[in-house]
Amino acid sequence: MTVISLKDVHKNYPLGKTEVHAVKGVSFDIESGDFISIAGPSGSGKSTILNMIGCIDTPSEGIVTINDTNTSDLKDKEITNLRHDVLGFIFQNFNLIPVLNVFENIEFPMLLGKNPAPKDEREEWISHLMEEVGLGEWKTHKPNELSGGQRQRVAIARALVTKPQIVLADEPTANLDSETGASIIELMKKMNKEYGTTFIFSTHDQTIVDIADHVIQLKDGNIIENRRTQA
């Protein structure tokens, strides 16, 4: 089942009097449950594409559809709800809320929804997730008391807590050493298997590309390779 589809998507950024053509007519489909890598050198347009999929940016031209909804037709409120309900985000810089502890950071997206689950249900699910990402003992710690790898594990739990269909991760390992980075990718893969969540992550590190079911290689705003290894 296709969850995301890009059709001839362009993105131009104004740069002084001229424009930067960051994405130059890209089309691809993403299948539910896949573990997708968007790879390419710096400046090739990975973040730009992920931002458009994540509905935090809009294409200059072309269409991005999520679950058959054209995202450019939506108002801010609807887009916000869509991000909350369907998508999860993992950032390069972890982006945890500094005033909230580990538990509260993970709980945060759950409380944003219209009908948050009851407290005991939430607690059970969050405790489970914390065990899954290996942070069972860190419940009440603040983000600044954690290592980079631990923070990214919190971010993964936070991205999964609302049971989204798709998790987007823009260079989730770029701020980690290669060993920790590999373990983060492995954790994401494990979650992908366990919950069937579609993961799309970008990286310029070729060594972690191979773990993906579907690799999209970019160069200068164009797709140079679109390969799906799994049937």
Next chain:
Amino acid sequence: MNISKISMRNITRQKKRSFLLGGAIAFGIFIIITIGSFTAGMTETLKENFTSIMGGHIYILGTETLESGRIVQVIGDTEDLERAIDTVDDLVEEYHVRSQVRIGEIIYGSKSTTLQVSGIDWKKEQLLKDTLSIAEGSLDNIETAGSLVIPEKIAEKLGVIPGESVLIRMDTVTGQKNVGEFTVAAIIQEQDSFSFISAGYTGMDYLNELIGLEPDEYQYLNLHLEDIEKMDIAAERLVTELEKTSLVETGEEDEEEGKDRSHGMMLRGGMSGISADEPWEGTKFSITTLNDIMEPVLQLVNILNIVSLALFVILMIITMVGLINTFRMVLIERTKEIGTMRAIGMHRGSIRSIFLLEALYLALFGAVAGILLSFSTTIITGLIRFTSDSPLGLFLHNGRLQFITSPGSVIKVVVMLSIMTLVAVYLPARKAAKLKVVDALRAQY
């Protein structure tokens, strides 16, 4: 719930900054509430003190003209007055009839000093008996003719003790000189007898004789009301009824005529013995209320309150400028965080609420600190006992400054502060809410 938790914790992120802002707010709140409590307390003290000195809330003074044209202070024909009084009887707690020597010279041996002497009907003035606090002697035989109650200060000056005789030289209602002999029955404590004025008390019959009035005549009729709020209503009823039969002057008329005649008979008492320009028939009544007397005080209080409000507003405007700048900084410091929360699914309105709530909490913390500071200041200041001959006398309540903090005024100030805070922070809050998510996420912080 999520939002208020984050707002609350955000305050502690820059402790020094929050502390300074909260402190500035606390200071402003402290100033306005303290001044407000002071003026309210002062007003109340003055009211109580005046009520006690004057023997009530509404003061009816009578003047008549003799055939010689001289003005005499006396309520001669009581029929008209009694009819008028019937109309307010339901509002009155006690009637006090009094005569008065405004300035008498009290002499003991070779020493003398001045004293105001009020002639009291001791049988009727229970309230006065209750409020006088006796230092020496007693009120047991106060109804004996010639018994005199004097303040401590006078007693000390003369070196007189209860049981001893003194002379008082005074003017009669017609302006003649007379001297009377009195026996000191009791000496009263200054604090409770309002030391700013040296007032002595004696039986009215005895004093009447000395100043040339019949035993059943009197100069003042003072009404002590059950409910002080009904003062103006009662005064109006009295005036309406009295005007049917007699000449009536009121404190308000003086005001309208713009004449600089002091309110009430406090000062007018000295008019005895002066010739009238135009003699009149019967008794002319002058009705003054505590409100009339309090009016200049209330005007002063109003000015003080306006000044303190202006000061508060200026202080708050300065604080609000600081608050706006702070939240502009906060906006820059937390741009990335705002982007994150928006990406995860927080709506614009919630981002705005986080900002507004944070500012509001800060303001309320400041307000609570200011209120507590004001409470402790007024309580501690209110414990200080001033000496009896302090020039503050009239403003003291049992020798102490009185502070009254009304919950209403506190609420008003807090509401004002909250509105100002929300208005001040609204723009940065809106700006935060309107940030584009991509741009916010790309920000340095």
